[in-house]
Structures are given as C-alpha cells and as structure tokens.
Amino acid sequence: MKRVLFLILLFPLVLSALKVDLSVNKNTISLNEQLELILKISDDNRIKVQEPTPPSIPLFSFRNMTSSSSSSVVLEGTKLISEFSETYRFIYFPLKTGTTTIPSFQIKVNGKYYATRSISVEVVKAAQKAPSQSSPPVPGIQPFGFEDSFFGGDREKWAGDTFVLALPQVQKVYRGFPAIVSYYLYTDEMVGSFNLENEIDADGYGKSTYEQPTLLQYEEVSLKGKQYKRALIKRLAIIPNREGRLQAPILEGYARLYGFGLLNKNLQSEGGIIDVLPLPATNVPPAFGGAVGNFKISHSLSRKELSLGETITFTLKIEGRGNFNQFSAPQFASGKGFQVSSPMVVDNLNAGIEGTRTYYYTLIPQDKGVYELPELNFAWFDNDSGSYKIYRSPKEQIKVSSANVLSYFSRLRQSRNPKAMLPQIKKESYPAYVPYVKQLWYWILAFLIIVATLVVSFVAVDRKMKRDNPERYASLKAEKVLLHYLKPATAAAKNLSLDFYPLAEKALFQYLASKYKLSNHLSTREKLQALSEKNIPDQLLEEIQIFLSHSQAARFMPETERAVNLEEDLARIRKIFTGFSRLSKNRKNRMGK
Amino acid sequence: MNKCRERTLLLNNQKRFLNLGSYSELRLLLVLVIILFCQILFAQADSLQTKKFTGSGELTPLPDTLDKAMRIAEQKKNPDLFYNLGVEFFSRGEIGMANLYFLKALNINSAHSPARTNLELSIHYSPDADLYPEQLFLVQVLFKVLNYLSVNRLAILGLVFLFLSALALCWLLFYNPEKERALPILTLTFCLVLCVSAYVTLGIKLHHQQHNRSAVVIPRETELLSPANNNVIQKVHSGLIVKIVQDNGNYYVVRLPDNQIGRLPKEVVRKVI
Structure with a gap:
C-alpha cells in the first residue's frame, strides 16, 4: 500500500499542465487610466508560443504590447519541479464610458491553437481632478536585458553616476506641434540592463511612442564637463494641448549595475520641461x-x-x-x-x-x-x-x-471605380477550387455530346445512302445480316450441334431477303424460282438446293456421320455466300464500266 | 480525452507493476486518484473558461489565424479565401501582400469582381500609380471581356457551343436535300468557330494560370537596378506589380507596368504562383 501511495505522489510528474491565464489589472477602469491585459502561458515543459495578435476591444484603443518569458527548475525533496512561462501584456486606452467584453482570442502554443476566456470590463468617468496621472506599473518589462534575480538587491546609495535624462528636441514649441522627447540613460558605470517600469504622465498633452529601441547602444558624450556613456531608452512624441511649462512623462525603472555582483539601482527620469507657446491670435487665416x-x-x-x-x-x-x-x-x-x-x-x-x-x-x-x-x-x-x-x-x-x-x-x-475597399466575403465554407475542365462530369458531358453526334451522323449517313443508292444500301444490309447470322452457325458447326442447319438456313434466307427482297412467306421452291428469275447462276442455285436437302436429311442422321456432313455443309454455305458476294462485285464492276 | 487515456494507461501500468490482487485495493486507488487530482483538472478547466473547454479539461485545437488561413488558402486555392486575405492585409497596411493575394484570386478566377475592384483601388492610391499606363478604351473593353471570361466560364461556353455545333450538324444532315442548305451550313460554321475559339482561349488561359509570371514588390520601398550593372534606375514601392522576365541568380529581371526593364533582388518580390 505504501508503494501505491508513493506512486500516487509521483503521478503529477507525468501530467502535462499547460495553463493559459488571462487577466486584467482592473475590471472597472476610469477614462484616465489604462487597461492592462495580461496573458500568461505556463507549462512544465518548454513552450513555443507564437506572438498573439492583440484582441480588438470595443471602447478601447490598443497602445502597445510587451512580452517576457521565464523558466525555473526547483528541486524539492525528491521532486524536480520545472516551470516555463511566457507572459504578454497588452496596454489599452479607454475611449468611452460603458461596459464591454474582451473577446476570446486565439493563441498558438506548441503548434496548436487555444482560446482564451472572455472578460467583462466597465469604463467609468474619470475623477474630477487628477493632479498627476500615473500609468500602472508594467512589471516584467525587460526591453534591454535579462533578469538575474538571484543576484538581486537594491542599493539606494551608489558610488557611481547613473541617471536618466529626458531631453526635448526643442525647448520651445507652439501649442499643437509635436515635440520629440528622448530619454537617455547616462552612466559611467557598468550597466547590464535597464528595466523600464512606469511612465508617469502629467496633464496637458497627448503622447505616442516615436521610437523604442530594443538594445542599449552606447555613445560617448560629455555632460557638464564629465564624460559619460549614454544609451537611448525611449523617444516619445508629445503633442501639447495647453500653453505654459509642460512636464514630459517621467520614466521610472531600474538599472542592473555590475559592481561586486549585480545590483539594482532605481531611476527616475529628470528634465523634460517644454515651454509651450500659444498660437498667435492675430492674422489667423479663415481656412x-x-x-x-x-x-x-x-x-x-x-x-x-x-x-x-x-x-x-x-x-x-x-x-x-x-x-x-x-x-x-x-x-x-x-x-x-x-x-x-x-x-x-x-x-x-x-x-x-x-x-x-x-x-x-x-x-x-x-x-x-x-x-x-x-x-x-x-x-x-x-x-x-x-x-x-x-x-x-x-x-x-x-x-x-x-x-x-x-x-x-x-x-x-x-x-465602378471604387472609393473604398470592398469588405471580405463571408461564406460558411470555401470549397477547394477545381476548374471545370478538371472535373469528371465535364468530360462525361463532352463525351456524351460527341457520341450522340456520331450516332446521329451515322444514322443520317445511313438514311442518305438508302435514299440516294437503295441497291448499295440493300447489299450492305445483306452483308451485315450475313455476318450476324453466319457467326452463330459457324460456332454451332464447330460444336457439332444440330443447331447449325436451322441457323445457317436462317442466315441464308435473311441474306436473300435483304439482298433480293424475297419474302419470307415464300416456300423454298418459290424462293429458288424467284432467284433463277433474277439471273442467279445455276451452279449457285444448285449448291443452295444441295445445302437445303442436307439440312432436311441431317435431322435424322446418326451422330458419327453428322460430323463429316457438318464440315462439308459449313464449307458449302461459305461457298454460297462467297458466290453471292462475287456476284455483287461483278455487277458493280459492270455498272462502273 | 488524451489525458484521460494516458491516465488510464498509467493506471493499468501501475496495476501490472504492483500486481494488485484484490479489487478493493484498486477501488481505493481510484478514489485516491480522483480526490488528489480533481483539483488539478478543475483548475485547468477554470484557466481556460471558454465554451469549448469548460468541463472537458482538454485542450482542443481551434481554427483560423491569419497564418493558418494563408495555409488553407494555398491548399484550397479558393479565390474568395485569397481575396479575404488580400482585404485583411490591406487593412493591416501591407499593400504588397494585399496586392499579391488579390492577384492570386484573379489568377484563379479572372472574373472575381471584388478582387479586381480592390486591386484597382490599391493600385490607384499606390505611390507607383503613374507607372501603370492608361489603356485605350477599346483595349480596356477587350481586357474586360477577357477577364469576364474566366476559365470556368470559358469551359461552359465551350461545352455549350459544342452542343450547338452538334445540333447544327444534325440539322444539316437531316435537312431536306431539295432545299438550299446555306443556313444550316452557316449556323454550323458559326457554332464551330465559336466552339474552337472558346477552347483555344481556355487553353491559353489555363496555360497563363499555371505559368503566371506576375509578381509583387513587398517592402515599403526598394531600388530597381539596371539589368546590366548596379546603377539604380528608380525607387519602387510596396504593391507594384511586375512581370518576371528572367531568373538571374539572386535577382529577377523584371518588367514594370510601363515596360521599364530592371533588376530586383529575389527577396523583395513574391510571385503569384
């Protein structure tokens, strides 16, 4: 039983525990705050996350996105616990008051897609007076380096000189003109990384990110007679909407300094004062x-x-x-x-x-x-x-x-020239495209049309021949009949079947009926009489007579003799048909001459 | 589902390993497993509170992102899908990709009116709009007719004229021989000519569809080099439609809409097919 319990305790190790957490900093937010949507994906194993697309949230405008990743491996007793996580932070500005829902959106983790849950958010009016607006902290932003937490430790008083300066591109601007403020990290120490944590905003301007570098790229500068290295942290565009002295946003963060280990130094940007001049009230053009x-x-x-x-x-x-x-x-x-x-x-x-x-x-x-x-x-x-x-x-x-x-x-x-982009075509399904010419039905239809045309043409040619040359038509017809009936008769002869004689007789009379228009109602004698009247050679008529007499006699003949007679009579009937065929050719030749 | 299956398998393995003789111990084991792990299962379900996952405890793959949509569109070759991707890219400001997907849609179905409309709009407002020459009215009409006659329409038209030709032939064959046969002969000739024309055009269109040499410039701005040397002829912008004349190592020799020949690096252009 103990072993069972031990195995039960080990059971979680084999379970994969991919977790996708979506949260917001506040469910009720005022118009002068910003919404932070945090998406955290964690798993026991390494994860590969495709950068998600920020969801579109009604009443909000998207501002920016940051991401961070972490991994930890801890040995607790006999258990080795590892956790890998990726965190994405989406920052949004509220536009209007009201209640809205952050829609479920998809993320791709390890090649598979997962959906997040939807979250309701309420936007309320801002408080009457907010002397200074502070953006909520964005923990985990690590745009310039990696976190080495186990070397951590703040030190307020630091021997070296490291600070952040906000430098406006121009000191004086007119109201409404965008001023570019550059935030530089000045240092004479060994700075491993800078972590930007917060932007403290003041009244009187709108802002947007003008430039956001991803690496600390130092340049040598001289400030107040002292040599420093400086690196650009951020560049903001400030659009003043009131006159007077304007304080640019204050950046807060901490630098990782290499000294006797790795130490943190909290920093806040200095400077960033802009004088905003009013637009002249005179000579304002009407336009x-x-x-x-x-x-x-x-x-x-x-x-x-x-x-x-x-x-x-x-x-x-x-x-x-x-x-x-x-x-x-x-x-x-x-x-x-x-x-x-x-x-x-x-x-x-x-x-x-x-x-x-x-x-x-x-x-x-x-x-x-x-x-x-x-x-x-x-x-x-x-x-x-x-x-x-x-x-x-x-x-x-x-x-x-x-x-x-x-x-x-x-x-x-x-x-028809468009004035705006036409929207997407929404359909329930989008079938795979196969051109008609590569589909079976198309070729079946084409084949049927061609076959039907050929059949109709054949019929038409047949009719034309019947109409234009009835004698030749009858002759061709007879040949067909002959072939039609002679085949089974030949087969019967080879099998020594008594069916040979009726089949051969039928073939002969059908042939004669088609060729010489002899009625089937006539008796054999009458048919021979009619043939002799049509100038059929006597020898051929004699052969026919012999064949017919054999046909009569064969019905009562013993089986052993029948074999010899069948072969003879098959040869005879062929001779008769050949004779008729030659007769037709001779007549045609005479007609040709 | 897979996890449940895994757990069951593991349970079976445990059972074999421990050689549990009695069912009472197995039952106890099951109860313990349920008590210990139900929280994990519910926690996982909570962390993914969507309709698809709630209560199931499993992670089911979900459909479409843009990436997946592109793959599906390439597999299905559905003009509407290509068109939708074009609209999506245009709304993202990626004019090059938008034009590429509109062209892909039109390559399959030249009569795809929304794709052509949006492509015309995109060209009209592109920085290189001046490079597209204004064609004569009748040439425009001719191109409109040819565009209207997509591969499938031509296939149907060919079949219809084949059928009409067959009917005309039958009419001619069964026509009264004592009457003048000019009319059925004329009808048959007319139908046959149209049928042959439809199939010849279809053949050309199919060949063009499979060997389309059009390509689109993707970066916002790039330099068109001289075919002979590295002199820059002019700057071209995202979305410009070019014809590939020759594959020249790392470059394509391309023809611009104004017939200017130049050289572009392969990585800046994407071919329609």
Missing part, C-alpha cells in the same frame, strides 16, 4: 483648422481636359511633421461647374505625427465649357517660422467637352 506643423504641400491633377460624364482626381499631399490627428480635410470652395466628393484619406505616418497624408478629391463636371478649378485652401501654423501659412490650389483651367459615346462608356467604367 485655419488647427493644423500645426512644418509641412510641405504639393498637389496633382489627373487631367485638364475631359468630357461630360468623366471625372478628375485632385490629389493634395501634406508632408512633414505636425499634429496630423488634430485637423480634418480641407474642403473645396463651392465653385461653378463641378461637384466635389468627400476626399479619401491615405496616411503613411510614423507615430501619427510624421510622414505623408494624401487627400484624393473626385471632381465631376456638371456642364460643358471651360471652368476654373474650384479653390482649395489649407492653412496651418508653421512652428519653425512662427507664422501662419496658406496653401492655395492653382487656378487651373479645365476644359469640359460634350459627352460622346466613348465618354458614356468611360463614365460607366469610372462609376
């Missing part, structure tokens, strides 16, 4: 819609001459750095002769602040004539020059001619 940035504007026009029913595409390209997310598409002034569609927007932006935005406008002429392109104004505040700037579309002359047949078709074609 100004809140765009602030250093932009380069260009445009293109698809054509200048067209027919009624055709369209023009006007493309406006805005390139540079600015608050792309804070202004909308400029609109064409209502001009004579054109109807203008809402523009289609194509963005190619980094961190939502830098890159290219392209607007595509479709203009449809309403009447023929020469028209000026309607005016399109785009005003923005240029951060570098500190002034408002305006782009005005050129005064292009557009010639609209009358519609013709081609332009009518062209319009049909253009009306």
Whole structure:
C-alpha cells in the first residue's frame, strides 16, 4: 500500500499542465487610466508560443504590447519541479464610458491553437481632478536585458553616476506641434540592463511612442564637463494641448549595475520641461483648422481636359511633421461647374505625427465649357517660422467637352471605380477550387455530346445512302445480316450441334431477303424460282438446293456421320455466300464500266 | 480525452507493476486518484473558461489565424479565401501582400469582381500609380471581356457551343436535300468557330494560370537596378506589380507596368504562383 501511495505522489510528474491565464489589472477602469491585459502561458515543459495578435476591444484603443518569458527548475525533496512561462501584456486606452467584453482570442502554443476566456470590463468617468496621472506599473518589462534575480538587491546609495535624462528636441514649441522627447540613460558605470517600469504622465498633452529601441547602444558624450556613456531608452512624441511649462512623462525603472555582483539601482527620469507657446491670435487665416506643423504641400491633377460624364482626381499631399490627428480635410470652395466628393484619406505616418497624408478629391463636371478649378485652401501654423501659412490650389483651367459615346462608356467604367475597399466575403465554407475542365462530369458531358453526334451522323449517313443508292444500301444490309447470322452457325458447326442447319438456313434466307427482297412467306421452291428469275447462276442455285436437302436429311442422321456432313455443309454455305458476294462485285464492276 | 487515456494507461501500468490482487485495493486507488487530482483538472478547466473547454479539461485545437488561413488558402486555392486575405492585409497596411493575394484570386478566377475592384483601388492610391499606363478604351473593353471570361466560364461556353455545333450538324444532315442548305451550313460554321475559339482561349488561359509570371514588390520601398550593372534606375514601392522576365541568380529581371526593364533582388518580390 505504501508503494501505491508513493506512486500516487509521483503521478503529477507525468501530467502535462499547460495553463493559459488571462487577466486584467482592473475590471472597472476610469477614462484616465489604462487597461492592462495580461496573458500568461505556463507549462512544465518548454513552450513555443507564437506572438498573439492583440484582441480588438470595443471602447478601447490598443497602445502597445510587451512580452517576457521565464523558466525555473526547483528541486524539492525528491521532486524536480520545472516551470516555463511566457507572459504578454497588452496596454489599452479607454475611449468611452460603458461596459464591454474582451473577446476570446486565439493563441498558438506548441503548434496548436487555444482560446482564451472572455472578460467583462466597465469604463467609468474619470475623477474630477487628477493632479498627476500615473500609468500602472508594467512589471516584467525587460526591453534591454535579462533578469538575474538571484543576484538581486537594491542599493539606494551608489558610488557611481547613473541617471536618466529626458531631453526635448526643442525647448520651445507652439501649442499643437509635436515635440520629440528622448530619454537617455547616462552612466559611467557598468550597466547590464535597464528595466523600464512606469511612465508617469502629467496633464496637458497627448503622447505616442516615436521610437523604442530594443538594445542599449552606447555613445560617448560629455555632460557638464564629465564624460559619460549614454544609451537611448525611449523617444516619445508629445503633442501639447495647453500653453505654459509642460512636464514630459517621467520614466521610472531600474538599472542592473555590475559592481561586486549585480545590483539594482532605481531611476527616475529628470528634465523634460517644454515651454509651450500659444498660437498667435492675430492674422489667423479663415481656412485655419488647427493644423500645426512644418509641412510641405504639393498637389496633382489627373487631367485638364475631359468630357461630360468623366471625372478628375485632385490629389493634395501634406508632408512633414505636425499634429496630423488634430485637423480634418480641407474642403473645396463651392465653385461653378463641378461637384466635389468627400476626399479619401491615405496616411503613411510614423507615430501619427510624421510622414505623408494624401487627400484624393473626385471632381465631376456638371456642364460643358471651360471652368476654373474650384479653390482649395489649407492653412496651418508653421512652428519653425512662427507664422501662419496658406496653401492655395492653382487656378487651373479645365476644359469640359460634350459627352460622346466613348465618354458614356468611360463614365460607366469610372462609376465602378471604387472609393473604398470592398469588405471580405463571408461564406460558411470555401470549397477547394477545381476548374471545370478538371472535373469528371465535364468530360462525361463532352463525351456524351460527341457520341450522340456520331450516332446521329451515322444514322443520317445511313438514311442518305438508302435514299440516294437503295441497291448499295440493300447489299450492305445483306452483308451485315450475313455476318450476324453466319457467326452463330459457324460456332454451332464447330460444336457439332444440330443447331447449325436451322441457323445457317436462317442466315441464308435473311441474306436473300435483304439482298433480293424475297419474302419470307415464300416456300423454298418459290424462293429458288424467284432467284433463277433474277439471273442467279445455276451452279449457285444448285449448291443452295444441295445445302437445303442436307439440312432436311441431317435431322435424322446418326451422330458419327453428322460430323463429316457438318464440315462439308459449313464449307458449302461459305461457298454460297462467297458466290453471292462475287456476284455483287461483278455487277458493280459492270455498272462502273 | 488524451489525458484521460494516458491516465488510464498509467493506471493499468501501475496495476501490472504492483500486481494488485484484490479489487478493493484498486477501488481505493481510484478514489485516491480522483480526490488528489480533481483539483488539478478543475483548475485547468477554470484557466481556460471558454465554451469549448469548460468541463472537458482538454485542450482542443481551434481554427483560423491569419497564418493558418494563408495555409488553407494555398491548399484550397479558393479565390474568395485569397481575396479575404488580400482585404485583411490591406487593412493591416501591407499593400504588397494585399496586392499579391488579390492577384492570386484573379489568377484563379479572372472574373472575381471584388478582387479586381480592390486591386484597382490599391493600385490607384499606390505611390507607383503613374507607372501603370492608361489603356485605350477599346483595349480596356477587350481586357474586360477577357477577364469576364474566366476559365470556368470559358469551359461552359465551350461545352455549350459544342452542343450547338452538334445540333447544327444534325440539322444539316437531316435537312431536306431539295432545299438550299446555306443556313444550316452557316449556323454550323458559326457554332464551330465559336466552339474552337472558346477552347483555344481556355487553353491559353489555363496555360497563363499555371505559368503566371506576375509578381509583387513587398517592402515599403526598394531600388530597381539596371539589368546590366548596379546603377539604380528608380525607387519602387510596396504593391507594384511586375512581370518576371528572367531568373538571374539572386535577382529577377523584371518588367514594370510601363515596360521599364530592371533588376530586383529575389527577396523583395513574391510571385503569384
């Protein structure tokens, strides 16, 4: 019994215990907080996880994802306990208040797919005043190295000099212009890794990650007369939405320092003050819609001459750095002769602040004539020059001619030009594609059509011959009949069967009936008489007579003699048919001559 | 299920190993196993609270991610699946892959209207849109007709004209010989010509389907090199459709839509087939 219990205790060792845990930092979250969705996959054995796609959560916008992995092997008494785990953290920003559900999503572990559970989350309004907003800690983020926990140990006072500095690219910016703040780790020590734990946000700006390196790449710098090594930790884009002094987010984390062992040093970024200037209240162009940035504007026009029913595409390209997310598409002034569609927007932006935005406008002429392109104004505040700037579309002359047949078709074609991507096609099943020409039914159908055609053609040719050359038709028919009946007669002769005579007789009379149109109702004598009237040679008639007499006699003949007679009569009947056949050929030859 | 089976097997092994003589001991063993491990089983079920897993304690493979969808699409060669992948890639901003899958859909079914529409949209708004020449109206009409006549449509059309030719032949054969036979002869010739045309076009289309030389540029931006040397001719962007002219070691010699010939590294283009 003891042995049984011992085995029972060992039983868990053989059990595979893959666990997939999904949790959130809070089930009720306010609008100024962020949601952290933690996915942990653990197993006794090594696991291979394919990076999961962040689930789309209604009421939330996805911000970023981090991952970490860990493994531990512990010997507890006689038991060797190992655990391998992968943890993914998804950060989301709430957009609206309400209740939502984090949908179940799939993860691929060791080549198999697993689903997570769904979780309900409620978003509530933020508290009235939040003096400083602190992002929840993101434990386990290890973007720059590995954790060696058994060397751990904090030391507040450290002899060397290691700190994090937040350096804005420019000290002064106008409200709305994205400022890039770089966070550098400065050190004169041996830093093994830096673990970023928290970002403390303040009021007055929106932010996005501009650059996130994955390795500490040091460069030599001099700061206040001292030499340091520095490495970029993060680069944030800050879009100020109020004037005055602005504190950039403060990064918190700890550095792993090599000294007499490996020691942790807690760090908090310093600096990161930006002076935000108000936009000038004077000389504000009427077309100004809140765009602030250093932009380069260009445009293109698809054509200048067209027919009624055709369209023009006007493309406006805005390139540079600015608050792309804070202004909308400029609109064409209502001009004579054109109807203008809402523009289609194509963005190619980094961190939502830098890159290219392209607007595509479709203009449809309403009447023929020469028209000026309607005016399109785009005003923005240029951060570098500190002034408002305006782009005005050129005064292009557009010639609209009358519609013709081609332009009518062209319009049909253009009306099918898509303005937006068509959605996916949802079906219950997607059968494997096999072209019809590789399917059996197709070739069966084709074969049936061809066979039916051949049969019908044969019948038609037969009928044609019957109609055009009845004598030849009768002759061919007779040959067929002969073949049809002579075959069984020959077989019967070989088997010494008495059936030979009736079969051979039948073959002979059917042949004669087909060839010379002799009625089957006539007696043998009458048939021979009719044949002699048709100029059949006497020798052939004599042979027929002998065969018929043998046929009569054979019914009463002993079996031993029958064998000799059967062979003779088979030869005779063949001779008769050959004779008739020669007769037909001779007649044909005579007719030919 | 597998775990239960494993446990049963293990239990059998234990039983053999211990040579348990009496059933009472076996029963006791079973009870102990259940008491000891029911928590583990329930804990596992809790950690995966989906409809599929609750109460079963087993981990069943689940269907489709994008990766799997791509594999399935390649196996099934279903144009709708390729099209859906194209839409998915487009929504992810991967224009090159989107165009590639739209082309795959069109390679199978040239009459796949949504795939063509989306491909046209993607081309229209791509940075290389100017490289695609505007064709003459009648040429466009011709291409539209040819695109409409997909492989399957041509196969059916061929079969229909074969049938009509057979009917016309029968009509001609059984036509009254005393009457003028021009009409049945004309009908038969017309049907035969159409039938042969349909099958010749089908043959060409099938050949093109199996030897499609189209390929798509995948990276956001890459340099088109001269076929003869390493001079850069121009920059091309994601989603540009090219024709592979020649396989040249690590490079493909390609023809751009504006007939410009150049060289692209193999890793930057993906072939439709």
